[in-house]
Amino acid sequence: MRQAAGTLEVRTPGQGLHAITREVVAWVADQGVTTGLLTVFCRHTSASLLIQENADPDVRRDIEDWVAKVAPESPAYRHQDEGSSPTHPYFAVA
Numbered sequence: 001m002r003q004a005a006g007t008l009e010v011r012t013p014g015q016g017l018h019a020i021t022r023e024v025v026a027w028v029a030d031q032g033v034t035t036g037l038l039t040v041f042c043r044h045t046s047a048s049l050l051i052q053e054n055a056d057p058d059v060r061r062d063i064e065d066w067v068a069k070v071a072p073e074s075p076a077y078r079h080q081d082e083g084s085s086p087t088h089p090y091f092a093v094a
Contacts, residue, residue: 004031015073017050017060 006027012018028038042049052059 002033002036004033006031016064019054021054 008020008023008027010018010020010023024038024040040049050063052063054060
């Protein structure tokens with residue numbers, strides 16, 4: 001069984017859903033992999049990885065609105081290593 005590991009660094013303009021499908025697909029293609037299992041891990045204390053079909057742009061806005069209501073930016077959070085500004089991204093793989 002062949003295995004490959006790598007790191008994708010994604011810079012974002014700030015909070016919101018950011019599609020990373022192209023980056024993931026390009027990395028897999030560079031490995032020469034055509035079938036198998038892919039594990040994507042988000043190495044960030046307060047960012048998330050979301051997998052959704054991305055067919056309707058309203059879905060993205062609905063998710064962003066929901067996250068803003070459930071976990072609004074606030075200096076009240078204990079973790080402040082990345083600052084309290086609204087910079088926590090959400091990554092979406094379609």
